[in-house]
Amino acid sequence: MAANSDAPRENDARVTVLIPAYNVEDSLREGVESIFDQGVSDIQVLIVDDGSTDGTLEVARSLAAQDTRVTVLHQENAGAAAARNAGVLQARGEWICFVDADDRLLPGALHTLLACAAPSPQGCVPDIVVGDFVEVDGPSRRVRVNFSSERTYFGHDDRAYLLNMVLSNIEPDGSRGSGLAGAVWARIYRRAFLVEHGLMSDVALRRSQDIAFNLHCFDLATCVACCHEPVYEYRINSASATRRHDPESLKKTLVYYAAVQRFMEEHDAEFLRNTFYMACVDCIPPIWRQMGDEDKRSFVELCQTEPFATAIRDIDDKPLDTKTRIEIALLRRHIYFPLYWYAKRTLLRARRA
Numbered sequence: 001m002a003a004n005s006d007a008p009r010e011n012d013a014r015v016t017v018l019i020p021a022y023n024v025e026d027s028l029r030e031g032v033e034s035i036f037d038q039g040v041s042d043i044q045v046l047i048v049d050d051g052s053t054d055g056t057l058e059v060a061r062s063l064a065a066q067d068t069r070v071t072v073l074h075q076e077n078a079g080a081a082a083a084r085n086a087g088v089l090q091a092r093g094e095w096i097c098f099v100d101a102d103d104r105l106l107p108g109a110l111h112t113l114l115a116c117a118a119p120s121p122q123g124c125v126p127d128i129v130v131g132d133f134v135e136v137d138g139p140s141r142r143v144r145v146n147f148s149s150e151r152t153y154f155g156h157d158d159r160a161y162l163l164n165m166v167l168s169n170i171e172p173d174g175s176r177g178s179g180l181a182g183a184v185w186a187r188i189y190r191r192a193f194l195v196e197h198g199l200m201s202d203v204a205l206r207r208s209q210d211i212a213f214n215l216h217c218f219d220l221a222t223c224v225a226c227c228h229e230p231v232y233e234y235r236i237n238s239a240s241a242t243r244r245h246d247p248e249s250l251k252k253t254l255v256y257y258a259a260v261q262r263f264m265e266e267h268d269a270e271f272l273r274n275t276f277y278m279a280c281v282d283c284i285p286p287i288w289r290q291m292g293d294e295d296k297r298s299f300v301e302l303c304q305t306e307p308f309a310t311a312i313r314d315i316d317d318k319p320l321d322t323k324t325r326i327e328i329a330l331l332r333r334h335i336y337f338p339l340y341w342y343a344k345r346t347l348l349r350a351r352r353a
Helices: 028-036 056-066 080-090 109-116 156-168 191-197 209-220 249-266 270-291 296-303 308-314 322-332 337-352
Strands: 013-021 043-050 070-075 093-098 128-137 140-144 153-155 187-190 223-235
Touching: 013 028, 013 080, 013 109, 028 043, 028 056, 043 056, 043 080, 056 070, 070 080, 080 209, 093 109, 093 191, 109 128, 109 187, 109 223, 153 156, 156 209, 156 270, 187 191, 191 209, 209 249, 249 270, 270 296, 270 308, 270 322, 270 337, 296 308, 296 337, 308 322, 322 337
Parallel strands: 013 043, 013 093, 043 070, 128 223
Antiparallel strands: 093 187, 128 140, 128 187, 153 223
């Protein structure tokens, strides 16, 4: 793929909607049509086919033939992060909006986000504009809020709040937010901001690339705006990378955690330490389920692996909810069975679903 130029491009579109696509022939057309229905004429739709082995590329090319605003790039399979990076290099919009191929934009989403991109009365010019989303899991639909604060604009003084939410959706009072503030979708990024700071997804990571990318973005953003309206439909996929069996799950997670710890050290972000520990504890059951070794011994060994062992020992659990405090107290006393039983039960339920 000829995505080889990193020179800034002139803005000849208001928004570039960038879709990394891998084996999504059944859902890609619906997602792109939700973009066509936005009513925004000066738009670039950029589909990056990541070496699909089904008919995804053919669907993408047929969409490009249908509408000249669609551009299709093709690359050998390298993952969603590499596909997004390739798309950013070819983007021509003032703003970039990432959309996963099996999700869709809600009606009026781009108008809502662009309206919030206007400077604040105090002259705050947003680099990132964030909306909320609707989570769809089978017949269930639920509105999720990415940033619960009722404020519209956040500056660099709000860095600790923003980064704690991005890392693990932890509110200032220690409660858990309902959204996914670390996702790259349900928002727009000013392209000049990404280019100026060289902000790209880390292709060395095979998990949680979105969160790692956003830690750097929200750390550097002069201003972040929140429109507090649902703009995106996020569809839970039972076959997604976060749910399926993956014997490399622990290895991928440890690489990601090392990247987060480097970020904290290099960006004076020690205030994230407790949130990082909470993320570690939260991840123990899903990582164990993905690893596929379902006996109690493997669960105990995972709890005793770094950085999970340190997180269990050192986390400040006072701000956390009662259920989580009880779980941590049991793990500190090496009483593993209740959490192991919960993880096992969740695994069995998922298999029956």
